[in-house]
Amino acid sequence: MKLRRSFFARSVHDVAPELVGATLLVDGVGGKIVEVEAYDHEDPAAHSFHGPTARNASMFGPPGHAYVYFVYGMHWCMNVVTQAEGTASAVLLRGLEPVKNVVGRTQGPALLCRAMGIDGRLNGRDLVGDTFFLAAPSGEEELRIVRRPRIGVDYAGRHWARRLLRFYVHGNPFVSRL
């Protein structure tokens, strides 16, 4: 079942864990999301924390759209925008299990984007579409979800750095790190 707008128009804390197990399709390339991180609109680690800019504009846009950003001068990372338009929270995709036409490694936010052919062209694109969308988990398989602190956000301060905002499938080999 394709995920609808209403799925994304909720708190990022509800959406993030539910995205684990969902399948992402990008122009014929597909993979199952096995690791994500939640970025709350009040989180100092969120790119939206200091207000809207040209770079993070799509985070402030309507839910169910992609926020794709360029980092370290060489990598693309993709987020799924959640909550109401104007409330900039998003879910970073960090690990993906190849399902269809995926070439290369998918462990880590940047490798995932490279393997799926995701780059700046998809920034701001609607994820509730025909060739670009997310599908809910089958429901048949049992998913043991692990909650852990996020990767690389120590600068956000103890409180936010320690929060369990990283979610992944227990034991899945496509999770970026243990």
Place this chain on the structure above:
DNA sequence: CTCCGGATTCGT
């Protein structure tokens, strides 16, 4: 306008 450093990855 300059400067710092990052939601990373890879090689040493």
Place this chain on the structure above:
DNA sequence: CGAATCCGGAGT
């Protein structure tokens, strides 16, 4: 642990 390599955001 440092390099690669770009640009947003904060400070001067």
